[in-house]
Amino acid sequence: MDAVIDIAVLREDFDPGALQEALPPASGGAGAVATFTGYVRGQDDRGALNWMELEHYPGMTEASLRRIADEACARWGLLAVTIVHRTGRLFPGERIVWVGTAAMHRGEAFAACEFLMDYLKTRAPLWKRESGEWGETWVEARDSDSDRAGRWQAP
Amino acid sequence: MEVAVLFFARVREDLDCDRLQLALAEDGQTVGKVRERLMLRGPTWERVLSETNLVAACNHEVVDDSHRLSAGDEIAFYPPVTGG
Numbered sequence: 001m002d003a004v005i006d007i008a009v010l011r012e013d014f015d016p017g018a019l020q021e022a023l024p025p026a027s028g029g030a031g032a033v034a035t036f037t038g039y040v041r042g043q044d045d046r047g048a049l050n051w052m053e054l055e056h057y058p059g060m061t062e063a064s065l066r067r068i069a070d071e072a073c074a075r076w077g078l079l080a081v082t083i084v085h086r087t088g089r090l091f092p093g094e095r096i097v098w099v100g101t102a103a104m105h106r107g108e109a110f111a112a113c114e115f116l117m118d119y120l121k122t123r124a125p126l127w128k129r130e131s132g133e134w135g136e137t138w139v140e141a142r143d144s145d146s147d148r149a150g151r152w153q154a155p
Numbered sequence: 156m157e158v159a160v161l162f163f164a165r166v167r168e169d170l171d172c173d174r175l176q177l178a179l180a181e182d183g184q185t186v187g188k189v190r191e192r193l194m195l196r197g198p199t200w201e202r203v204l205s206e207t208n209l210v211a212a213c214n215h216e217v218v219d220d221s222h223r224l225s226a227g228d229e230i231a232f233y234p235p236v237t238g239g
Binding site: 038054056057059064085117120121122123125127128138139140141 | 165168210212215216217233234237238
């Protein structure tokens with residue numbers, strides 16, 4: 001059975017409740033839905049954040065999210081995947097990203113949800129620029145994110 | 156043949172360029188050759204395009220320097236991604 005894949009890259013906010021309700025295929029069969037919502041942090045060890053700006057590569061971002069979703073479907077036999085990512089200027093407390101997976105059982109739904117976030121963070125062409133008490137800087141890629149993504153590679 | 160070259164995020168800012176068109180000799184063109192050619196544009200270009208963690212994409216897929224090019228390809232150079 002082909003999984004239902006829904007990818008969106010947009011500037012405006014989204015409604016996680018509505019996305020979750022829409023996720024399990026109408027044909028039924030999904031025993032589990034797992035979701036993840038990422039927010040803009042207002043504070044870190046450098047001080048308070050004013051805003052964050054997300055730049056992306058239109059066209060490639062969507063293609064790359066679709067490839068990641070396809071890989072998750074093939075690996076865990078998912079029934080549906082939704083990925084929504086915002087771009088543009090975002091303020092502390094705002095939603096950035098939403099990932100939802102529908103599967104027969106919870107194990108596949110949980111694992112795929114985490115895999116999608118780990119791969120999205122290390123593969124999809126999106127970049128964060130931050131303004132805070134420390135000034136204005138591009139966010140540097142973190143080794144911890146690469147390490148998390150690396151866990152999913154076959155030994 | 157002509158290809159488009161796009162730059163994103165810090166790379167775009169450092170180069171003060173988001174996009175350019177490049178006319179190339181027809182034969183044996185690769186992403187690595189485009190990179191080398193762009194490095195001749197000046198010290199900033201040489202520094203930014205020789206960064207070891209720079210990512211290259213061709214037609215929306217990540218590729219390495221040996222990737223062969225065709226007319227009309229869209230190449231992109233960008234820093235490690237930080238979305239999510």
